[in-house]
Amino acid sequence: MSSNHSNKQRVLAYWAAIDTASPDTMAATASAHLPEHFCWNGPSPLGQATGPVALAELALAPLKSAIPDLKRQTHLFMGGQSSDHVGEDAKDAYWVAGTGYFTGTAVQSFIGIPATSHPLRIRWSEFIRFKDDVMVESQMIIDFVDWFDQIDLPVLPESRGAEHVYPAPTGFDGVLIEPQNSAETTHTLKLGNALLYGALNGFDQTALASMGMAEYFHPNLKWYGPGGIGACLSLSEFEQLHQQPWLVAFPDRKVVGIESLFAEGRLLAASGIAGVEATHTGSYLGEHASGASLKISGIDFWLRDGDQFTENWVFVDMIDLFNQMGIDLFERMTTLHQQQMLEA
Numbered sequence: 001m002s003s004n005h006s007n008k009q010r011v012l013a014y015w016a017a018i019d020t021a022s023p024d025t026m027a028a029t030a031s032a033h034l035p036e037h038f039c040w041n042g043p044s045p046l047g048q049a050t051g052p053v054a055l056a057e058l059a060l061a062p063l064k065s066a067i068p069d070l071k072r073q074t075h076l077f078m079g080g081q082s083s084d085h086v087g088e089d090a091k092d093a094y095w096v097a098g099t100g101y102f103t104g105t106a107v108q109s110f111i112g113i114p115a116t117s118h119p120l121r122i123r124w125s126e127f128i129r130f131k132d133d134v135m136v137e138s139q140m141i142i143d144f145v146d147w148f149d150q151i152d153l154p155v156l157p158e159s160r161g162a163e164h165v166y167p168a169p170t171g172f173d174g175v176l177i178e179p180q181n182s183a184e185t186t187h188t189l190k191l192g193n194a195l196l197y198g199a200l201n202g203f204d205q206t207a208l209a210s211m212g213m214a215e216y217f218h219p220n221l222k223w224y225g226p227g228g229i230g231a232c233l234s235l236s237e238f239e240q241l242h243q244q245p246w247l248v249a250f251p252d253r254k255v256v257g258i259e260s261l262f263a264e265g266r267l268l269a270a271s272g273i274a275g276v277e278a279t280h281t282g283s284y285l286g287e288h289a290s291g292a293s294l295k296i297s298g299i300d301f302w303l304r305d306g307d308q309f310t311e312n313w314v315f316v317d318m319i320d321l322f323n324q325m326g327i328d329l330f331e332r333m334t335t336l337h338q339q340q341m342l343e344a
Contacts, residue, residue, distance in 0.1 A: 003094060004264075005179060007130050011079075011096040014135070019072050023065045027056040034135055041139045041273055043297075045111065045319035045330055062230045066110035067102070067120070069070045075100040075168035076301050076313065077175040078269060080262035083189060095260045099125035099301060099313055101166070112330060114337050116151045123166050123226075125299045125315050127271040139259060139271045141299050141315040146227030148333050153340075155332040156318075157286045160241040161223075161230025163214055169303050169311055170222070172266070181263030188263035188304045191216065195302075195309070196255050196270065197244070213239070218308040225314045226283055245284065250294070253278030268302040268309075280325055290325045297321075 014033040026110055030052035033277050040049045041069035041087040049055040064070055079096040102122040106115040112183050123143035128135050149163065159282040169175055179320045214235060217223075223232040225242055232238040246253075258272035322329050 003130075003133065003261070004081070004096075006133065007094055007096050008077070008177065010078045010133075010135065011098070012077075012130055012131075015072060015098075018060055019070070021060075021064070023061040026061040026064060027053045027120040030056045030060060038135060039137045041137070043141045043144065043317050044323060050295075063102075063110055066108045066113075066115065067104040067106050070102055070104040072124075073103060073167075074098050075174055076267065077177070077291065078267045078301075079176075080185070080264045080266040080269075080275065082260040082262045083193065087302075093260070095127055095262055095269070095271075096130070096298075097125070097127040097260075097271070097301070098316075099123075099299075100168075112334055113147060114151065114153075118151055120147065120150055121164075122147050123315075124174055125301075125313075127269070127299065129260070139273055140298075141297070141317055143227050143315065143318075145318045145329065148329075149227055151334045153336045155245040155329045155336070156228040159225075159228060159230030160245065161225055161232045161237065163230050165233075166224050166313070172303060174267065174303070175265065176264050184204045184265045188266055188268050189310070190308065192263060192268040192270070192302065193306060194260060195260070196261065211333070217312075218305065218307055218310045221309070222311045223314065224312065226316045226318055227320050228316075230234075249280060249282040249284030249289070250278035251281060253296070267306045269300070271299045273297050276336035284325075286325060287322075287325060292326065294321065294324045 017029050017033060018026065034052040036051050036175040038052055040055045042048065046059050046185050049058045077098040079094065082093050082095050089092060102119065102124055105117065105119050123146055124140065126138055126140040129137040145156060146164065217235050217238065218294060219235050221236045221238055223233045223242065229242055232241050253276055255275060256277050258270050261270045274297055276296040276298065278294045278296060280292045280294055296316040297320055301313040302309040303311040319329050
């Protein structure tokens with residue numbers, strides 16, 4: 001059994017355990033799978049937790065209390081040895097990553113998000129780093145902006161792209177349990193390195209063509225962006241609906257040091273806490289330029305077909321991004337909810 005395979009089995013067992021645990025048993029359940037020094041890097045406003053008990057108290061138990069019938073759907077699941085990591089002690093570390101939906105109905109509020117009778121499909125992604133066959137670190141993003149939209153509390157203008165479009169891969173089983181072809185893995189990782197450190201950093205601030213994205217993305221690309229941005233269902237839509245507004249707002253943005261970059265078969269994955277640096281010098285999603293220097297946290301998965309990527313699942317910690325721009329989207333959501341209650 002390969003290290004990657006055993007790591008994936010450990011993550012599946014951990015997720016299955018916390019998914020079935022009650023709020024009262026969550027701390028003990030997490031402690032059975034995670035070491036005391038485990039570091040969880042959660043989305044804003046949750047932030048960081050050190051150790052399984054702190055993680056359970058901060059996020060796992062409150063989420064299960066709010067949504068007792070919570071179920072996990074996993075659309076993509078993969079692992080591998082990273083070719084990049086910002087920590088000197090973890091160069092070429094092993095990672096396991098997944099993404100999909102949490103489904104259920106909220107009966108209590110969660111970190112201020114009100115309960116509703118509306119069935120939820122909450123988009124999640126988590127990357128877990130291993131050291132010596134032990135889970136030691138995680139980055140997780142929950143798409144709170146999309147969650148707000150689902151309960152009729154939109155905190156950003158209507159998405160330019162299609163809203164609530166986050167499917168599993170088309171015609172491809174993205175849950176990779178068994179070992180994948182090593183040649184395919186090498187091909188995917190080589191293309192991914194060129195995309196992240198070449199094309200994405202190649203914008204000359206005058207023309208989109210300077211990035212050469214058509215070389216990496218299929219014309220019929222399906223790009224599944226976070227709440228507030230939406231999905232783009234072709235390369236031309238990606239360029240017009242996301243890429244152009246993003247580059248107008250953050251023309252100097254640069255991939256500077258992602259936490260992980262690894263491939264397995266035809267899937268590529270990358271995660272980064274403050275992995276992109278940028279200056280907010282243009283209008284974005286209805287907000288004027290703040291001039292703020294930003295550190296943007298994100299998570300990506302790509303599916304390769306031949307020499308191009310055909311699908312891209314994208315997470316951005318939008319709450320943290322807008323906080324750095326001086327805008328509290330959770331406060332905006334709370335204000336909208338209070339207005340709704342007064343009008344009811």
